[in-house]
Amino acid sequence: MTQRDQLYEGKAKKVFLTDDPELLIVHYKDDATAFNGLKKGQIAGKGVINNKMSNRLMMLLEKEGIPTHFVREINDRDTIVKKVSIVPLEVIIRNIAAGSFSKRYGVAEGVVFDSPTIEFSYKNDELGDPLINDYHALALKIASEADIAQIKKYAFLVNEKLKAFWKECGVTLVDFKLEFGKTSDGTIVLADEISPDTCRLWDSKTGEKLDKDRFRRDLGGVEEAYEEIMKRLSAHI
Ligand code: TMP
Numbered sequence: 001m002t003q004r005d006q007l008y009e010g011k012a013k014k015v016f017l018t019d020d021p022e023l024l025i026v027h028y029k030d031d032a033t034a035f036n037g038l039k040k041g042q043i044a045g046k047g048v049i050n051n052k053m054s055n056r057l058m059m060l061l062e063k064e065g066i067p068t069h070f071v072r073e074i075n076d077r078d079t080i081v082k083k084v085s086i087v088p089l090e091v092i093i094r095n096i097a098a099g100s101f102s103k104r105y106g107v108a109e110g111v112v113f114d115s116p117t118i119e120f121s122y123k124n125d126e127l128g129d130p131l132i133n134d135y136h137a138l139a140l141k142i143a144s145e146a147d148i149a150q151i152k153k154y155a156f157l158v159n160e161k162l163k164a165f166w167k168e169c170g171v172t173l174v175d176f177k178l179e180f181g182k183t184s185d186g187t188i189v190l191a192d193e194i195s196p197d198t199c200r201l202w203d204s205k206t207g208e209k210l211d212k213d214r215f216r217r218d219l220g221g222v223e224e225a226y227e228e229i230m231k232r233l234s235a236h237i
């Protein structure tokens with residue numbers, strides 16, 4: 001496997017072509033942004049943690065029958081993944097009110113829902129990732145009805161599996177964002193990453209935030225939170 005030209009640089013990752021047209025290499029950076037890139041910073045060691053955590057969680061999900069882009073970790077910060085065309089939807093599942101849900105609907109953070117919610121944002125930085133519904137996604141030709149149904153099914157299944165896993169680690173899965181992609185044969189697979197950047201993870205006993213909200217909200221102890229959550233995960237997988 002030989003790394004070739006850089007295909008893309010995102011806020012937290014770089015993506016490289018390889019000599020295999022079906023495979024890419026993802027490189028995880030320590031760069032952190034919030035509020036659509038307005039707040040910028042670094043979280044030392046984040047790239048290593050997010051790479052390893054995302055890979056282990058994707059392996060766990062694969063075992064549970066959810067297809068992912070994960071192929072093989074090559075080192076601390078680099079992973080081989082299947083080349084997919086990303087469906088430009090941010091798929092957000094929530095178990096507990098927090099973040100933009102609390103703000104938008106005037107609900108206190110921490111209110112537990114009877115059943116999880118799902119929402120979609122149109123992945124478009126210039127537009128600020130606006131919220132959209134299924135009908136908008138169809139009108140914008142972002143995805144077909146069948147794609148959307150499959151994505152919803154996988155997203156709720158991911159939630160059940162991750163909620164149970166994090167519970168074993170003494171962590172409450174509050175909410176998270178997923179992205180899906182299509183492989184060359186049209187199969188929908190889970191892509192991007194699953195990490196403290198993309199999930200809200202609260203200590204089950206104390207409610208302490210062990211995720212990127214510490215960076216977003218200037219709470220301090222950012223690196224320590226990433227290390228703590230990685231330690232908890234490592235003790236269980
Ligand atoms: P929100 O409450 O700000 O809408 O965030 C919901 C979840 O999605 C939370 O776990 C953080 C994650 N998220 C991302 O992964 N990327 C983003 O750009 C945003 C805004 C949220």
Ligand code: ASP
Pocket residue numbers: 011033034035036037038197212216
């Ligand atoms: N990825 C987002 C950004 O900078 C931030 C976030 O995770 O809140 O745009």
